[in-house]
C-alpha cells in the first residue's frame with residue numbers, strides 16, 4: 001500500500017449493543033495511545049514486542065518471533081539499500097475477524113474503498129507514526145513483511161515512487177529471503193504471450209494505487225529483482241537513486257540514469273531474464289531454479 005494518512009479511531013465492534021457499550025468504554029479510545037494514553041486496555045488483546053505496540057482482537061501465535069523477524073528485516077533493508085531507517089515505534093493492529101478488520105480500516109483511513117480493504121494488510125501513517133493493519137491467517141508472515149517494508153521506507157523516503165515502493169515490498173516479503181515470486185513470474189509469462197513487454201518509464205508514470213493491477217505489480221517486482229540481484233552495478237544504481245530521493249530534491253527517474261550504463265532499462269531486463277522479444281523465457285526456468293535453491 002502506498003503512502004496514506006490515517007487515524008486509528010476506535011476499536012471496531014460487531015453488534016449494536018457492543019457499539020453502545022463501546023462508546024462509553026472507549027471514551028479514551030485507542031487513538032489516545034498515540035498521545036500516551038491507556039487506551040490499549042480497550043482492546044481484547046494488547047502488548048508490545050520490540051518496536052511494535054500491538055493491538056488485536058485475540059492472542060496471536062508467536063508474536064515475538066514475528067516481531068524479531070521484522071526487526072531483522074529492517075536491518076537487512078538498511079544494509080542492502082544503504083538507507084538509514086529510524087524504527088522507533090510502529091502500531092500493529094491484528095484481526096482474526098475480517099469484518100472487524102474492514103470496519104476498522106474504513107473508520108481509520110479516509111477515502112479507502114472496498115477494493116482497498118479486500119487485501120490482507122495495509123499500512124498508513126498516523127502523523128509520523130507508521131501503522132500496520134493485518135488479518136491473521138496463513139499469509140500473516142508475508143503480509144507483515146510486505147507492509148513493514150512500506151512502513152519503514154516511506155517515513156525515511158517519502159518521495160519513493162509507487163512502483164519501487166511496491167517492488168521492494170514484494171521482493172522482501174518472501175520469508176526465505178531470495179525475493180523470487182513464482183506467482184508473479186508466471187503472471188509475466190502469461191502476459192508476455194499476449195504482447196506485454198517491460199517498460200520502466202511507463203511504470204514510473206503511475207502515481208495512484210488504482211493504476212496498479214496485477215501486471216503492474218508483477219512488472220514492478222521484476223525490475224526490483226533485477227536491481228537487487230542483477231549485480232553490483234544495478235544495486236549501486238538503486239542505492240544512489242534512493243539516496244537522492246531521501247535528499248528530497250527532484251531526483252532524475254531511474255530509467256534516465258540507467259542509460260549511463262550504455263543500455264536501455266529494457267535491454268538490461270531482456271538480457272538479465274534471458275528473454276528476447278521473439279523467444280521469451282528461454283532461460284527463465286533455469287534462472288528460477290538457481291534463484292530459489
Ligand SMILES: [Zn+2]
Pocket residue numbers: 001002146150165166169
Ligand atoms: Zn504494498
